[in-house]
Amino acid sequence: MLAQRATQQSLRRLAAGQPSMIAQYAMKKSFAPAAIGASIQTRPVATQKMTPESSYQILVEQRKHRPTSPHLAIYKPQIPWILSGLNRITGSVLSGGFYIFGSAYLVSPLFGWHLDSASMAAAFASWPVALKVLTKFAVAFPFTFHSINGVRHLVWDLGKAFKNDAVIKTGWAVVGLSVSSALALALY
Structure with a gap:
């Protein structure tokens, strides 16, 4: 799991980074002009350390917003x-x-x-x-x-x-x- 995340992050950084001069020239010649790197949105990976109790509290709060199905008492x-x-x-x-x-x-x-x-x-x-x-x-x-x-x-x-x-x-x-x-x- 960690290796997959690291690979994804490095590929995103490569794609979002400024392309080299040769790559820019090749892109201009082969594809329609598009701002490679300027239009790609990136978002940093945000992780935080949590205790099991706090993660459970987040789960409890999320469950409060889930829809509930009707039960036999209302029919x-x-x-x-x-x-x-x-x-x-x-x-x-x-x-x-x-x-x-x-x-x-x-x-x-x-x-x-x-x-x-x-x-x-x-x-x-x-x-x-x-x-x-x-x-x-x-x-x-x-x-x-x-x-x-x-x-x-x-x-x-x-x-x-x-x-x-x-x-x-x-x-x-x-x-x-x-x-x-x-x-x-x-x-x-």
Whole structure:
């Protein structure tokens, strides 16, 4: 870095300096008359020693003048961005749940846990009916919502139903279909 700066400075000084008599004569003969050296602006390299604290303070002051992007607190909640966030959340919950349960299922014999199908079915059968329905709905809703909203996103990828009215209508359709299909799965 230092070698590059030194080279740049020396080339600038050479270009800005007064050309020799031979160079002036050659320039007058070969190019249109131009004041070589007189019209080139130079600026001395200005450096200063700074402590890390003072350079950090300069950076903090510069950040105060940068534009900030709007954030969620200033927007009115709308169905597209609510469902987009919910789609990401349900995807994370589903994938995280699969990883956690899959890992626990694989290591359960090592720790003496009873995660086999027979013991899990027996434990679930002993719960009250309301708790069973609630649990089944809580498990079914992320699946149904993420699947139906995923189809909606695939339709958008095809360039269809991407106008504001269609986005809002399909958003409410996704909510209705997800809740009704999750309830159907939970009740049966």
